[in-house]
Each structure stands twice: as C-alpha cells, then as structure tokens.
Amino acid sequence: MASKHIFVTGGVVSGLGKGISAASLGRLLKQRGLKVAAQKLDPYVNVDPGTMSPYQHGEVFVTEDGVETDLDLGHYERFIDEDLNKLSNLTSGRVYWNVLHKERAGEYLGHTVQIIPHVTNEIKEFVYGLGEYTKADVVITEIGGTIGDIESQPFLEAIRQISREVGRENCLFLHVVLVPYLKCSGEHKTKPAQHSVHELQSMGIMPDVIIARCDEPLEDGILQKIAAFCNVEQDCVIENRTLPSLYDVPLMLHGARLDELVCRRFGFAAPEPDLTEWRQMCSRINGLNRSVTIAMVGKYVELHDAYLSVVEALRHGGYENSAAVSIRWVDAEQLSEANLNEQLAGVDGILVPGGFGQRGIEGMILAARYAREHSLPYLGICLGMQIAVIEAARNMAGLPRANSREFTPENDQCVIDLMPDQTGELPKGGTMRLGAYPCALAEGSRMRDIYSGAELIHERHRHRYEVSNAFRPMLEEAGVRFTGTSPDGRLVEAMELPEHPFFVAVQYHPEFKSRPNHAHPLFRELIRACLKS
Secondary structure (H helix, E strand, O other), rough: OOOEEEEEEOOOOHHHHHHHHHHHHHHHHHOOOEEEEEEEEEEEOOOHHHHHHHHHHHEEEEEOOOOOOHHHHHHHHHHHOOOOOOOEEEHHHHHHHHHHHHHHHOOOOOOOEEEEHHHHHHHHHHHHHHHHHHOEEEEEEEOOOOOOHHHHHHHHHHHHHHHHOOOHHHHHEEEEEOOOEEEEEEEOOHHHHHHHHHHHHHHOOOEEEEEEEEEEEEEOHHHHHHHHHHHHOHEEEEEEOOOHHHHHHHHHHOOOOOOHHHHHHOOOOOOOOOOOHHHHHHHHHHHEEEEEEEEEEEEOOOHHHHHHHHHHHHHHHOOOOEEHHHHHHHHHHHOOOOOHHHOOOOEEEEEEEOOOOOOOHHHHHHHHHHHHOOOOEEEEOHHHHHHHHHHHHHHOOOOOOOEEEEOOOOOEEEEEEEOOOOOHHHHHOOOEEEEEEEEOOOOOOHHHHHHOOOEEEEEEEEEEEEEEEHHHHHHHHHHHHHEEEEEOOOOOOEEEOOOOOOOOEEEHHHHHEEEEEEEEEEEHHHHHHHHHH
C-alpha cells in the first residue's frame, strides 16, 4: 500500500512550533502501530545547513547516514524515536543543484528548464522517495518558512500537485497558525489566522486541520470562528497551547483527538495509542525534586538553539535522575583567568560542546582545567574532547604550546591534527567525518561502564580534526587514558582521566541519539556524577 501523506505548513509568523506539532503527531501515530517517516523541506538556497553560522540557523543535526540537516529533525527523532536518513531534509539549494546537474547531463533532452515541471518534479520525487524507501504508512512532511514567503512557492506547488496525484483521501494538509491574545482588550484575535489560511488557499491548498498556537486557553467561540471563516470542521481546529514541557504536547494533541482525526481521514483501523510510558515520563518531568547546574562553555551561547540537542540531552539525563537541569551559559570568548572562579562558581558540572574556529578556544581550555583541578564533573563533546586533550597536553604533559592544527597551522605541538590522508585544501561543505561510526571501548574503563559493558558502540560524528597519534604515548604517560578508539585503533574516539570523579570526553556527538524517555548514557551519568559532587 502506498504511503499516506501529511503536509505541515505554518502561517502568520515563524517559530510557532510546526516541527513540534509534526513530531508529536508522528509519535501518536507510531503509538497506534503505524509506521511513520518524517521529513523537512527548507526553502533556503544553501545546499544544506552544514556551512551556515549557528547564529543564522541554530545547530546542525546529523543523521545516522551522515547527512547535515535542519534542527527540526532532532525533534522528529526525539519524539518519534526513528532514525532519519538522507531523504529526511531537502533545501532549495539541493533542488536547484540536482536540476542543474541533470540539465548539464542532457537528461531534459533539450527542453527549457522551468520551475514547473522540473523543479516541482524534483521536489515531488524526493517526497515520494521517502515513502518508498521506508515503506511508511504515513509520511509527515513539514514545509519550512511561513506562508507568503516567495522562496516557499515551488514547495507549495509541489505538494498541491501531490495531493491531486495521490488523491485527496490519501493526503492531509495541516496548517499551524498563531492566535494572539491582546491583553489590552482581553481577547484572542483570529484575523491573522484567517489571512494566513486565505493565503494558503490562494496557492490551491485547502487545509484540513488547523493547529491554533496560543499562550492562553481558547474559548469555544474562537474555535468556531476559525472553523467558519477557514472552511474546516470545528473538531478540525485544534488548540496547541504553550506548555511547561515540549514533551507534554503529544498528550495535549491526543486529548484534542488529532490522531483519531487523521486515522479517520485515512481509513486506518488503528487501535488507541498506548501512551502509558509517555505519560509516566511527563509525570516524572513535572515532578522533579532535585536540581543541578551545568556550565555550558561555548562560543554560540547567545543563541541557545545552537546547542539544542545538547540542551535536550542534558534534560533527558536529568529526568532519569529525577533532577531538573539548569544551564549557566558561559561565553568562552569572555572567560579569562581573572573571572574564571566567578563565572564557574557554584556549578555542579561543566560541558564544552562542539564548534569550529579559534574564537573562544582559550576560554574553553581554562574551563577544562578548572574542571580537572576542582574535581568537577566534565563532559567534552567533539571540540570539547579536543579542548580536554590540549589542556592535558599543556598542563599535564609539559607541552606549553599544545594546540590544534586548525588554530595554529605552523605549530610543532599540534596534539590535534589532520590525519595523513586529509591533505590539501578541502571544500567546507560535506567533507567532514559524518554519520555513524563504530567505537571500541577499552576494558576496565569508565566508558565501558557507562555503556553497560558494551565492547563496541556506534555513534554519530561531525568533525574533521583528530587526536594526533604522534602525541598519544606522551599524553598517556601523563595520565590521560584513551578509552575509545576506532576498531583498528587508529582514531581516538574517547578519553578520560582515571583519577578524576568524572572527566570524560568524546569525539562524537552523543546528544543526537538521546531520547526523553531513554537518556543517552553519557548524559545520564554526567548528571548522576553532578548530583554526587
């Protein structure tokens, strides 16, 4: 049976939570026994977000098969608990890249290349491809941006065509709108929602379900008004109110019968979803009785979305320890010997996340040294592991100029370096070590204990530089233990300080595989160590 299609669009303003709505619906349908696949279509002209500044776009989420994608895919994976893939994110840049390559190869047989049909066909092929690849019962496709954006038009035209090709009974349009509350008059306003729906209808798309984002509960009269003016049934206007936790949203949408409505539309004889575990998790989240404070020492701290998956993974680790995690955002560029004690005073642990470029590096090294000298729990991720190695080389192994080749190309003490086969000038996009790779864990190590005795694990990477093998013996002699490597022993994947209560750093990105109801073990054990410190 061919996949059914749900298309999620947004109107009025950006940032309404289309991704959370899509992910929540995916979770509900999965709990009904349906196979769900999710994808995001992004209108920007970059080929992927890999070379975009985190200040522009937030974090880059990496899939198991090594694709750099939009951060909303992290929400999909955390809620639906399915590994996404190369067919889960498409940008305008990738669309035009593919179309132009086909034109140069003569695949269009001399035809004039146009938005319709060539660009729209490329988009449709991508959407259909995910259903065929995953054999999903339902494919949920989120369209990035806001209705009315000029760059979104080819994507909207493509999904309009899909609805005609698969039949309206096999396709559902879900539109997320803002319903603002005016305190001055004490009432909700539906006009922005009406205008947004009318804009969507002008593109030939008639929404079947309207998700009304709001901060205050909506009166029945408001729901009736939206239904009447936007030409949908009243039970198809669903309130999505701001809640204390993102993970409460699936329960709220289930209470509004959204998943039942979808099953009814598609003719699925699916049982009621078993949400017992999810309810228990949300109850635990809302009843946390302890707290820890983690210093996040990074260079993009002004935009918290730059570390979205790390933040969520920390919270997941807190949930499993019945602890609320508070994050102290520390700008690494502003950290110095003079203010180090003040900036880090009172924290229970330190985390140095991933990143690129030299800015803020010395501040991160100071933070790693502070954690080591004060026996504070430390977790380094990607760049955070390289920072820990540089700090150990300088202050434990007697290499005062220790650094990374990325930052000091002419240095003779580059303990972080390119591997021998990574020579020459490489392009920036898509040339890193990306996706899942195996890691062998050393016997008797803290790392193996953290992973419940596993000898081999698989984790996702996004980096280019590695620990230099030339300096490994000197670092080990100084007290560093490299407890995770590639199976052939050539690449360092993890290090720890055996004499420290909890000082662990990994080259990969464990945050991408953490789930709210199943925290990644590194984050779970970091929070556990913080509670003991």
